[in-house]
Amino acid sequence: MKTVRKDLLKRRKSADIRKENLQLILTVAEQRFAEFGYNGTTISSIAEQAKLPKSNILYYFKTKEVLYKEVLSQILKIWMVDMEEMTADQHPREALRHYILLKIKQSRDHSNASRIFASELLHGAPFLREKLQTDLKTQFIKTCQVFREWIAKQWMNPVSPEHLLFMIWSSTQAYADYGLQSSILMGKEELDDDDFETGADLLTHLVLRGCGIKLL
Amino acid sequence: MKTVRKDLLKRRKSADIRKENLQLILTVAEQRFAEFGYNGTTISSIAEQAKLPKSNILYYFKTKEVLYKEVLSQILKIWMVDMEEMTADQHPREALRHYILLKIKQSRDHSNASRIFASELLHGAPFLREKLQTDLKTQFIKTCQVFREWIAKQWMNPVSPEHLLFMIWSSTQAYADYGLQSSILMGKEELDDDDFETGADLLTHLVLRGCGIKLL
DNA sequence: CAACTAGCTGACCATTAGGTCAACAAGTTT
DNA sequence: AAACTTGTTGACCTAATGGTCAGCTAGTTG
Numbered sequence: 001m002k003t004v005r006k007d008l009l010k011r012r013k014s015a016d017i018r019k020e021n022l023q024l025i026l027t028v029a030e031q032r033f034a035e036f037g038y039n040g041t042t043i044s045s046i047a048e049q050a051k052l053p054k055s056n057i058l059y060y061f062k063t064k065e066v067l068y069k070e071v072l073s074q075i076l077k078i079w080m081v082d083m084e085e086m087t088a089d090q091h092p093r094e095a096l097r098h099y100i101l102l103k104i105k106q107s108r109d110h111s112n113a114s115r116i117f118a119s120e121l122l123h124g125a126p127f128l129r130e131k132l133q134t135d136l137k138t139q140f141i142k143t144c145q146v147f148r149e150w151i152a153k154q155w156m157n158p159v160s161p162e163h164l165l166f167m168i169w170s171s172t173q174a175y176a177d178y179g180l181q182s183s184i185l186m187g188k189e190e191l192d193d194d195d196f197e198t199g200a201d202l203l204t205h206l207v208l209r210g211c212g213i214k215l216l
Numbered sequence: 217m218k219t220v221r222k223d224l225l226k227r228r229k230s231a232d233i234r235k236e237n238l239q240l241i242l243t244v245a246e247q248r249f250a251e252f253g254y255n256g257t258t259i260s261s262i263a264e265q266a267k268l269p270k271s272n273i274l275y276y277f278k279t280k281e282v283l284y285k286e287v288l289s290q291i292l293k294i295w296m297v298d299m300e301e302m303t304a305d306q307h308p309r310e311a312l313r314h315y316i317l318l319k320i321k322q323s324r325d326h327s328n329a330s331r332i333f334a335s336e337l338l339h340g341a342p343f344l345r346e347k348l349q350t351d352l353k354t355q356f357i358k359t360c361q362v363f364r365e366w367i368a369k370q371w372m373n374p375v376s377p378e379h380l381l382f383m384i385w386s387s388t389q390a391y392a393d394y395g396l397q398s399s400i401l402m403g404k405e406e407l408d409d410d411d412f413e414t415g416a417d418l419l420t421h422l423v424l425r426g427c428g429i430k431l432l
Numbered sequence: 433c434a435a436c437t438a439g440c441t442g443a444c445c446a447t448t449a450g451g452t453c454a455a456c457a458a459g460t461t462t
Numbered sequence: 463a464a465a466c467t468t469g470t471t472g473a474c475c476t477a478a479t480g481g482t483c484a485g486c487t488a489g490t491t492g
Binding site for chain 2: 035036037038039040115118119121122123124125129132133136138140159160162163164167168169170171173174175178180181182184185186187195198199202203205206207209210211212
Binding site: 018 | 468
C-alpha cells in the first residue's frame with residue numbers, strides 16, 4: 001500500500017505526513033471516544049481503525065489523555081461558535097430561529113463531537129472544567145445579556161435567560177445524544193432529514209410562542 | 217465494628233444480611249457508575265466505598281456486568297412510571313404540567329439514575345437496547361397516542377407527539393445530565409430548589425403555550 | 433449439638449492497557 | 463552524499479483490573 005502511494009504520488013514531505021497523520025488520528029479518535037467514552041476507548045482500538053501501529057499514535061500524542069484533550073478542545077470551539085451570532089440588535093424571532101436550526105444541524109453533522117461533549121459533562125467535566133469556567137461562561141453571560149436586552153425592548157416576555165438557554169441547548173443537543181433512542185422508539189434505522197426538520201420547527205415554535213415573540 | 221453491631225443488635229438473620237448488602241452494593245454502584253461510567257468504575261472502588269472486600273461484591277454479583285445490568289433495570293422502571301399517569305381523559309394542561317414537574321423532580325432526586333441512563337443511551341445503549349425496543353417503546357407509543365387524542369379533541373395544536381415527547385424528555389433530563397454545567401455557568405455550587413422550580417415553570421409555559429393549550 | 437447451608441475473604445491468576453525504548457527507515461539540509 | 467532531523471515500529475515493561483478459589487466463619491435446621 002504505502003509503497004504504491006510513494007511511487008504514484010512522489011514522496012510525501014515531512015510536514016504533510018505530520019498533518020495527515022494528526023488529522024487521521026484525531027478523526028478516528030473522535031469516533032471511538034464518542035462511541036465508547038474515554039475509559040472505554042483503547043489506544044490499540046484507535047490504532048487498529050486508523051491502520052497505524054499503536055506506537056505511532058503514541059508518537060504523535062504522548063498520552064491518551066493528551067489525545068483526548070486535543071479532541072475536546074476542538075469540540076468546545078465548534079460548540080460555541082453559533083452562539084456568538086446572536087446579538088441584541090437582531091430580532092429574537094430570526095436570531096433564535098437561526099440559532100436553533102444551526103444547533104440542531106450541528107447535532108446531525110457533528111454528532112460525535114456533540115456526544116463526547118455531553119459525556120464529558122455527564123461525568124463532571126473532569127477535563128473541561130476550566131474551559132467551561134472561562135471561555136464558555138463568558139459567552140454564556142454575553143448571550144444571557146442579549147436575551148435581557150430583548151426583554152427590555154419588549155421583544156420577548158421576561159423569561160429566565162439562563163434557563164431558556166439551557167432548554168434550547170438540551171433540546172437541540174438531544175438529537176445527537178439521544179438520536180439512537182429516538183430512532184429505536186420510532187422504529188427507524190436512523191433519524192432522517194425530516195426528523196431534524198420537524199424537531200427544529202417544533203422547538204422554534206415552542207420557544208417563540210412560549211416567549212411571546214411575535215411570529216410575524 | 218461488626219462485633220459491636222452484633223452485640224448491640226443481636227445476630228442478623230441470613231436473609232437480612234443478604235438484603236442489606238445487596239441494597240448497599242447497588243446504591244454505591246449506582247453512585248460510581250453515574251460518576252465514572254461503566255468502564256471508569258472498578259469493582260475495587262465500589263468495594264472500597266461500600267467498605268466491603270472486593271470478593272464480597274463478587275459473591276453477590278457474579279460479574280461487573282451483572283451488577284451494572286441490575287442497576288440499569290431498576291432505573292428504567294423509575295424512568296417510565298411517570299409517563300403512565302398521562303391519560304387521554306385528562307386535560308393536557310394539568311397532565312403535561314404534572315408530568316414535567318415529576319420529571320424534573322426526578323432529575324433532582326434520582327440524579328445518578330438519570331445520568332447512568334443518559335450515558336447508556338449516549339453510547340448506543342449496549343445493555344439496554346432490548347428493553348428500549350420492548351418496554352419503553354410500548355409506553356412511548358401509548359403516550360404518543362394520548363397526545364394524538366388530545367389533538368383530536370382540539371385541546372392542543374397538531375404538533376408531532378414524538379418530537380414533543382423527546383423535547384420534554386431532554387429538557388427535563390438536562391437538569392440531571394447537565395446540572396453540573398449549569399451550576400458552573402451560573403457560578404453556583406449546585407442547582408438549588410429555585411432553579412428546578414424556575415426550570416419547570418419555564419418548560420411548562422413553553423410547552424403549554426407552544427402547543428396552544430389554554431392556560432385557564 | 434451435629435450436619436448443613438449461606439456468607440465472607442485473602443491469596444492468587446490471566447489478561448489487558450498505557451506507555452517506554454532502542455533501532456531502523458524516510459525525509460531534509462548543507 | 464554525509465550529517466541530521468523526523469517518522470515508524472516491534473519488543474518489552476508495569477500496573478491495574480476482572481475474576482477464581484479454597485478455606486474460613488457465622489447462621490440455620492433437624
